[in-house]
Amino acid sequence: MGYTITEKILLKHAKAKEVHPGQFISAKVDLYLGNDITAPLAIEEFEKSGAGKLFDPKKVVLVPDHFAPAKDMKSANQCKRLAAFARNFNIKNYFEVGKMGIEHALLPEIGLVLPGDLVIGADSHTCTYGALGAFSTGIGSTDLAAAYVTGECWFKVPESMKFIFSGKLPRWVGGKDLILHTIGDIGVDGARYRAMEFCGETIETLEMDDRLTMCNMAIEAGGKNGIIAPDKITARYIKSIKDKRRPGLGKCYSSDKDAEYSVVKEYDVRKIEPLVACPNLPSNVRPASKLKDVSVDQVVIGSCTNGRISDLRIAAKMLKGKKAKSSVRLIIIPATQKIYLDAVKEGLAKIFVEAGGIYSTPSCGPCLGGHLGVLASGETALATTNRNFTGRMGDPVSKVYLSNPAVAAASAIKGRIAHPSEVI
Amino acid sequence: MQYKGKTHRFGDDVNTDEILPARYLNTTDRQELAKHCMEDADKAFAQKVKTHDIIAAGRNFGCGSSREHAPVSIKAAGVSCVIAQSFARIFARNCINIGLPIAESIEASERIRKGDTVSVDTDKGVIRNITRKETYKFEKYPPFMQKIIRAGGLMNSIKGKGR
Numbered sequence: 001m002g003y004t005i006t007e008k009i010l011l012k013h014a015k016a017k018e019v020h021p022g023q024f025i026s027a028k029v030d031l032y033l034g035n036d037i038t039a040p041l042a043i044e045e046f047e048k049s050g051a052g053k054l055f056d057p058k059k060v061v062l063v064p065d066h067f068a069p070a071k072d073m074k075s076a077n078q079c080k081r082l083a084a085f086a087r088n089f090n091i092k093n094y095f096e097v098g099k100m101g102i103e104h105a106l107l108p109e110i111g112l113v114l115p116g117d118l119v120i121g122a123d124s125h126t127c128t129y130g131a132l133g134a135f136s137t138g139i140g141s142t143d144l145a146a147a148y149v150t151g152e153c154w155f156k157v158p159e160s161m162k163f164i165f166s167g168k169l170p171r172w173v174g175g176k177d178l179i180l181h182t183i184g185d186i187g188v189d190g191a192r193y194r195a196m197e198f199c200g201e202t203i204e205t206l207e208m209d210d211r212l213t214m215c216n217m218a219i220e221a222g223g224k225n226g227i228i229a230p231d232k233i234t235a236r237y238i239k240s241i242k243d244k245r246r247p248g249l250g251k252c253y254s255s256d257k258d259a260e261y262s263v264v265k266e267y268d269v270r271k272i273e274p275l276v277a278c279p280n281l282p283s284n285v286r287p288a289s290k291l292k293d294v295s296v297d298q299v300v301i302g303s304c305t306n307g308r309i310s311d312l313r314i315a316a317k318m319l320k321g322k323k324a325k326s327s328v329r330l331i332i333i334p335a336t337q338k339i340y341l342d343a344v345k346e347g348l349a350k351i352f353v354e355a356g357g358i359y360s361t362p363s364c365g366p367c368l369g370g371h372l373g374v375l376a377s378g379e380t381a382l383a384t385t386n387r388n389f390t391g392r393m394g395d396p397v398s399k400v401y402l403s404n405p406a407v408a409a410a411s412a413i414k415g416r417i418a419h420p421s422e423v424i
Numbered sequence: 425m426q427y428k429g430k431t432h433r434f435g436d437d438v439n440t441d442e443i444l445p446a447r448y449l450n451t452t453d454r455q456e457l458a459k460h461c462m463e464d465a466d467k468a469f470a471q472k473v474k475t476h477d478i479i480a481a482g483r484n485f486g487c488g489s490s491r492e493h494a495p496v497s498i499k500a501a502g503v504s505c506v507i508a509q510s511f512a513r514i515f516a517r518n519c520i521n522i523g524l525p526i527a528e529s530i531e532a533s534e535r536i537r538k539g540d541t542v543s544v545d546t547d548k549g550v551i552r553n554i555t556r557k558e559t560y561k562f563e564k565y566p567p568f569m570q571k572i573i574r575a576g577g578l579m580n581s582i583k584g585k586g587r
Binding site: 024037038040041044049066067071072074075078122123124126138140141143145146149150152154189192193222281368369387389390391392 | 437439441442445446447449450451452483484487488489490491492493496510512513514517518521522566568569572577578579582585
């Protein structure tokens with residue numbers, strides 16, 4: 001029996017002759033990531049362990065992005081702990097404010113993750129890097145501390161699910177809609193403990209930003225990882241990175257023809273329209289066109305899911321020469337410093353400000369109700385983020401709807417959930 | 425190991441944003457986190473919960489954010505064990521790693537009611553509902569996980585490893 005791409009990468013990194021779903025393995029990890037929320041707990045555990053030194057400082061990545069630039073004194077102290085740890089242990093991959101971005105947008109952008117890597121991160125959206133053909137998954141702070149000491153992590157080899165997408169994408173439909181459609185189909189625990197492998201003719205022509213969006217939200221179906229086999233688009237993306245942090249193009253794996261899948265799903269994307277996940281679960285998915293009676297107080301365009309340059313270009317296309325409705329707070333947050341600057345150079349920032357929006361420094365910000373747009377009681381937001389759980393963006397009595405950037409920008413203009421075709 | 429206590433009931437898809445809201449993620453102080461445990465699922469939980477109490481929930485408990493602060497707050501609040509129909513992956517591994525016992529049982533999840541006194545035997549894989557005089561089985565941890573648990577958590581289990 002052949003192997004899936006996920007199994008191949010795990011086998012390559014494990015001290016095992018073979019792997020099969022359900023098997024427990026210890027595996028060498030290529031990169032271990034923490035942020036200002038999760039790394040402080042890991043640093044405490046590492047210090048308590050008395051190990052005294054890191055297994056490999058080159059593999060440690062620290063990104064203060066959640067509550068950074070520090071939103072309050074306690075957050076400032078957490079960020080300070082990261083900076084001190086990086087200094088004391090000579091960690092080069094520490095990204096201070098001014099150099100940082102949202103971790104899952106930053107790492108691919110600077111070439112820290114390559115195809116074939118095994119990456120863990122104390123952040124659930126670490127599954128994003130599967131878009132590059134890496135195995136990457138979210139773990140906890142204690143796992144991170146253990147990796148600091150041993151360079152390894154324990155895993156249960158997951159079963160794989162195959163999602164085959166066919167057909168040409170309709171206008172205004174992107175990676176966000178494909179993943180929302182998938183989560184809507186299988187539910188928030190539909191891929192629990194399993195690998196989600198995305199393939200098919202639609203994926204073969206899908207650009208990297210959309211692939212990153214899709215793999216980013218694998219966790220919202222309970223998935224262990226999302227993954228797309230590396231191809232020409234992957235190679236082109238990696239070759240285009242300036243000042244790449246790691247040499248080479250990585251190692252490309254693909255699934256064997258006789259690999260085993262627990263589930264195979266086929267979707268015709270021509271039938272998919274711009275979608276919105278309604279409160280309070282990402283699986284509560286409905287077409288944007290059916291939600292025109294939902295008015296919004298705030299629109300957020302950003303996050304590790306949809307804060308990349310192609311997302312901002314789509315938003316700017318919708319907003320150019322138009323105004324957000326006066327009752328709506330429009331908040332646009334580029335995911336990294338590079339994206340921030342590119343959007344300024346391309347004139348996108350000007351469009352956002354002239355539309356009555358704010359254009360912010362990179363941060364996870366309001367996505368998890370941190371800062372830069374926390375919701376009041378009874379308020380409703382439409383966001384390009386990834387979660388719409390109760391109270392996710394602020395007050396427990398507030399609501400979050402999730403969509404792609406075109407729907408978000410159109411909705412900002414209309415003051416209610418809108419289909420992009422209502423605006424352009 | 426055996427754990428015995430009164431149960432607090434929760435439903436399906438209780439996520440880590442509800443277990444420990446992000447507004448409290450600016451600290452790692454266990455006692456501070458305990459004060460806000462389950463706050464957005466049941467505002468009064470932190471006041472009601474007593475040492476050794478047990479949480480019983482539905483499907484996919486602990487989904488969402490990887491924040492270890494969620495199981496840490498449950499443990500620090502005095503909860504001795506969490507029973508659910510199923511657990512989200514990262515939450516489950518965090519529990520194993522920090523030494524918070526969990527038990528996955530559809531039957532127990534369906535039968536246990538708020539306030540029932542139950543005991544959980546993780547060596548035998550048996551849950552006893554003392555209030556209702558019922559017994560439910562659950563699958564014991566696989567040997568790999570038992571090693572971590574017996575060591576008292578992941579950090580103890582890796583002692584001496586590394587260079």
